Amino acid sequence: MVEQPLHAATGVPLPHAYVLGLWRVWGTLRQEFPDLVIESCAAGGGRLDPGSLYFCPQSWTSDNTDPVSRARMLAGLSIMYRPRCLGAHVSACPNHQTGRTPSVPLMTAMTLACANGFEINFEKLSDAEMDDMRHAGGLMRAAVPGDTYLSGTWWRIWDPVTSRLRHSHGGETMAYAVSAPDLSSVVVVMALTDLSAMGRTPPKLRLPEGSVDEGRSYE
DSSP states (O other): OOOOOOOOOOSSBBBHHHHHHHHOOOOHHHHTTTTTEEEOOOOTTTTTHHHHHHHEEEOOOOOOOHHHHHHHHHHHTTTTSOOGEEEEEOSSOOOOTTOOOOHHHHHHHHHTTTTEEEEEEEGGOOOHHHHHHHHHHHHHHHHOTTOHHHHEEEEEEOOOHHHHHHHHOSSOOEEEEEEEEEOOOOEEEEEEEGGTTTTSSSOOOOOTTTSTTTTSOOO
């Protein structure tokens, strides 16, 4: 058993004292500037906790912005946290962390449910790449009718690990849906995150009971 060094003034362990001090700073800032939005850093989820979310409505999930890696992070973190509080960006390719060159649609799919944005130098993009980015931005805006992601129900359909074991095509697949409280709008995302399985027939997607209004037509 390793003893933690104690704070000289309070007598509590230093890591605990540090967190309490950090929350006090955030609380002072939010009280002084109520419209200020602070994004904390989760360090791959290791520092993402409900106490910090009280002060910071969103957290930068990880510096690894690769969508395949992010699919696995989203699958795990969404068990406890709403994806809307997780920062996720469409970023430069090849990816700085993994070296992979994923498609813009795959990157977009893994950011739609999150606090999304772009992390890329647009001046270095070709005309075709800029068109892809404009389309991605349009999807981000269109996918939030009435901010369904904040008030709606999050449906975990497939996560990358169980989908690899369950489906005959053998590739990791991420699938989720978010439905408005009155089921007036539903956002459904399915992405094949196993790049080696590209070109194979994707599995059929069955939406969970209660996620849609069966008497309504959706686009």
